[in-house]
Amino acid sequence: MKISVFTLFLFALFLGNAQTDLNQYKYIIVPKKFDGFRNENQYKTSTLIKYLFTENGFNPVYEDALPDDLNRNRCLGLLVGLKDESGMFTTKLSLILSDCNSKVVMQTREGISKEKDYITAYDEAIRDAFISLQGTNYAYAPSDDQKGTVKVSFNNDVKQLNEKGTNMSENKDLEQGAGAVADYQPANAGVNETSAQAEEAPSLEGNKVGFLSKLVLYAQELTNGYQLVDKTPKIVLKMLKSSMADVFIAEAGDQDGLVYRKDGKWYFEYTSNGKVMVEELQIRF
Helix, strand or coil: CHHHHHHHHHHHHHHHHHHHHHCCCCEEEECCCCCCCCCCCHHHHHHHHHHHHHHCCCCEEECCCCCHHHHHCHHHEEEEEEEECCCCCCEEEEEEEECCCCCEEEECCCEEECCCCHHHHHHHHHHHHHHHHCCCCCCCCCCHHHHCCCCCCCCCCCCCCCCCCCCCCHHHHHHHCCCCECCCCCCCCCCECCCCCCCCCCCCHHHCCCCHHHCEEEEEEECCEEEEECCCCCEEEEEEECCCCCEEEEEECCEEEEEEEECCEEEEEEEECCEEEEEEEEEEC
């Protein structure tokens, strides 16, 4: 009993310190390609991490789409790093949050998955690692230094990741496929482009681009999700179940992304020509 109480005390102390440290930072900067990965958003890591930070109350932004205040003062944000120690049969990773001086502010627990499918494995391991952030109750509270007028130039300060060999097996790289790229927002994943929004709070209304929002789509249930057809009927989009409620991995022709429900409406989010696109869907279930 004494050991259990002491362990709980240490855990509560850790959460309290983590909350205090994280509250000093306004943004979480998410790279589009992590060290050791061959492709941008490999295994949908960047898009998922950005989404999960949003779900936990943080304000994540992509490294190439920073708000003006973060461009002026790099120290307003923490940069996400991915410590990947995956092996042939087990995916193991943790997230590292570093400040503008490359000082580690927080490292999450190690998330683990033994799933064979790599996208599923990274999804499971990242969510496992995010348990460390679920009790922090983040709320931005700028420090005295941040309240001042000190501005730091951000020119060439965004971390540029060189092409490197991955520590994982060659099978994982082959599984990703050629030209696989993507992004994430309140929920998304693309597989052929890369991008991000520069807004502090992405506006869905401002990104309705394409033809899907003009169609009335009818959902036909599949064993692992739904297919959406138009009145022809022609299959326009497939929605495959994910581990989250109301979030589906989506396939629309050669364009991949996510379909998710937000505020009672359905959206398809993907990337096109280096820009995040969000289309509202009219789905009849």
